[in-house]
Amino acid sequence: MNQAQMKEKAEYVHSVFESIADEYDKMNNVISFGSHVAWRNYTMKQMNIQPGQKAIDVACGTADWTITLAQAVGKEGSVVGLDFSQNMLDVGAYKVAQKGVGNNVQLVNGDAMQLPYEDNTFDYATIGFALRNVPDVQTVLNEMARVVKPGGKVVSLEVSKPPFIPYRKLFYFYFYNILPLVAKWTVNKYEQYAWLPKSLTNFPDSRELAKMFQQAGLDPVQVKLFMGGVAALHIGTKP
Numbered sequence: 001m002n003q004a005q006m007k008e009k010a011e012y013v014h015s016v017f018e019s020i021a022d023e024y025d026k027m028n029n030v031i032s033f034g035s036h037v038a039w040r041n042y043t044m045k046q047m048n049i050q051p052g053q054k055a056i057d058v059a060c061g062t063a064d065w066t067i068t069l070a071q072a073v074g075k076e077g078s079v080v081g082l083d084f085s086q087n088m089l090d091v092g093a094y095k096v097a098q099k100g101v102g103n104n105v106q107l108v109n110g111d112a113m114q115l116p117y118e119d120n121t122f123d124y125a126t127i128g129f130a131l132r133n134v135p136d137v138q139t140v141l142n143e144m145a146r147v148v149k150p151g152g153k154v155v156s157l158e159v160s161k162p163p164f165i166p167y168r169k170l171f172y173f174y175f176y177n178i179l180p181l182v183a184k185w186t187v188n189k190y191e192q193y194a195w196l197p198k199s200l201t202n203f204p205d206s207r208e209l210a211k212m213f214q215q216a217g218l219d220p221v222q223v224k225l226f227m228g229g230v231a232a233l234h235i236g237t238k239p
């Protein structure tokens with residue numbers, strides 16, 4: 001992708017999330033049949049984050065993962081939730097206040113492609129269901145690897161491509177054909193949710209993504225597939 005195409009993608013993605021912020025949480029449950037909650041819980045167990053640690057949740061959206069991280073690091077720790085959609089952050093800010101974690105959460109309007117933090121700042125950098133949306137996956141992984149400390153972890157939870165081809169085709173049928181219709185019936189939005197499957201088309205599969213983690217200097221890289229590979233967890237450690 002050249003600079004102009006990356007700019008165009010970022011502007012389009014920004015407009016999509018600005019317009020779906022209010023129903024994002026509801027649709028997340030509908031689209032994944034609620035499974036994303038179990039995937040997120042599993043991920044947190046694997047991360048084994050400790051009280052007092054520092055984390056950044058990149059492209060945090062409505063702050064679900066940010067809040068879970070804040071609860072895990074406790075009062076002595078701190079969490080930044082960063083996103084470029086102010087409407088998504090506003091929904092997140094309401095939830096952060098409701099959950100009573102406002103003291104150790106900072107929600108920041110910023111770009112995942114250029115994190116406004118110094119090298120070696122955080123113990124964890126997470127990104128949930130958002131790598132597909134960024135203009136350049138490698139740049140974002142490099143940025144996340146840059147801002148974690150040596151020994152820190154970069155963690156991505158993302159929709160993926162099932163390795164077993166017949167199952168992949170079945171999943172694609174649901175993702176490309178049924179899902180936008182479900183969105184139309186549920187929240188009367190088709191175009192914005194037709195973006196979701198499109199965002200997977202050129203996205204790397206779980207093996208390719210693991211290589212990109214390695215290219216960002218992360219080693220080892222653990223990979224776990226969920227539901228036969230419709231979603232994948234990648235955890236890379238900064239040496």
Ligand SMILES: C[S@@+](CC[C@H](N)C(=O)[O-])C[C@H]1O[C@@H](n2cnc3c(N)ncnc32)[C@H](O)[C@@H]1O
Pocket residue numbers: 010013014017058059060061062063064065082083084085088110111112113127128129130133134135
């Ligand atoms: C599908 S939502 C995921 C939200 C949240 N991480 C979650 O797990 O529910 C994708 C988010 O990525 C954000 N995003 C996409 N590109 C971004 C970028 N370049 N910089 C910052 N945020 C970005 C969008 O605004 C949106 O909130």
